Amino acid sequence: MKNYDVIVVGGGMAGAATTYNLSQSGLNVLLLERDNITSGASGRNGGQVIQLDGRDKDTEAMMNRLQYSTRTVDLLKVYKKDLDFDFEFRQIGSIDVAANEVEYQELKELCHLQVQAGDKEIEFLDWKGLHEICPMLGDNFVGARYRWTDGNLSPFALTHGFVEKSIKYGAEVRTHCRVDSVVIESGRVKGVVAGDEKFAADKVVLATSAWTKELVPELQVIPLRSHAALSEAIPEIKGPAFEVVYEGEIIYGSTQFKSGHILLGGGPDRPRTREEQYDYVMSWKDTQKNASILGKLFPKLGDINIFRCWAGTMGTTPDGLPLAGKTSLADGLFVIAGFPNGMAYISYIAKMLSHLIADKSMETDIDLFDPDRFNDLTVEIPEKYNYTILADYLGRL
Ligand SMILES: Cc1cc2nc3c(=O)[nH]c(=O)nc-3n(C[C@H](O)[C@H](O)[C@H](O)COP(=O)(O)OP(=O)(O)OC[C@H]3O[C@@H](n4cnc5c(N)ncnc54)[C@H](O)[C@@H]3O)c2cc1C
Structure with a gap:
């Protein structure tokens, strides 16, 4: 049986980024994926890089999260040069849009609180400011919270970029x-069993996102189904990526990729059981809804064809933050899972986790993501949770 320094389970962005950092440090790493690389959420997501999502008013919690996401964005700029893949990272900005006067006041107040707390990369836009930077948006949107350092990327290309480079560094x-x-x-961890094969290692990293509980039931990663639609490619429309709570429904996000395709994504409109969260089949209702929302958001685009629709399952946790670090469940067991908005978090957290595993000094600790913090909690689905960060979003499921 071959022995490795570290086995990483899960070939999504979290597992790939961890493998990349560990193999770069000279460790002998094996990455195991049950399907293809990016077959999970990393190959099905919207690619929006949103450093602070949600409308949480706890500024201390916001600034805590922001330190990881701003560092991720800095790292993405480094990876643009270091990886051999163009993952199309573009800092086109993002807007969190107000669809009515109540949201307008809410976002204005939130912006003020954030600026006071030291967030230097946001501003509030009134109707005129919003429609200047995003002229295709429907006139009924009245204002927005704008972060000019956000943007989008190709998650598929970034994940494959990590994997290709890991192989060059010697990872299997x-x-x-x-x-x-x-x-x-x-x-103590001794390795993993996969079918009739055994692989030995003193350290195992679970990067298994929504499927983590299948391997370690104590780890509370909650599956969350979401879906997306892609338009035909059209010439570049002026405007940043955006998120909007549309017509009192849950959050919808949209962005136009370098290729010209516009992506629109959001969650389901009814409670689902745990099993249903893994359902990749798109209903006709989901598809119709995506098409109609795209038309309502961008009425000035006129008729535009939907090119493709799909569903995916992301992982989240009871507080909306990932589990990342060493668990107390066994010596040598590490986790990096449960990212509902991983594009703005995974790269940096994976780097810090890899430093922890490789006994290298860490620029920032990752104690905020302590993987044991929900070990004693029983989570039933569907249920209303006491989420702070994604309260609006998840409370409606
Ligand atoms: C429709 C949709 C839209 C989204 N839009 C955005 C967005 O715009 N911006 C954003 O930041 N985030 C978005 N997300 C969330 C984003 O996709 C995740 O944050 C990110 O992909 C998480 O990466 P991951 O590696 O943790 O998980 P995954 O990519 O799901 O990887 C987990 C991997 O583990 C593998 N695995 C599981 N169990 C085993 C096992 N026993 N053995 C071997 N392998 C196993 C799976 O096959 C999978 O490949 C979206 C998600 C969805 C579904």
């Missing part, structure tokens, strides 16, 4: 290799 990558269990003896 196995796809279509599903891990059935983590081998733990006398409280």
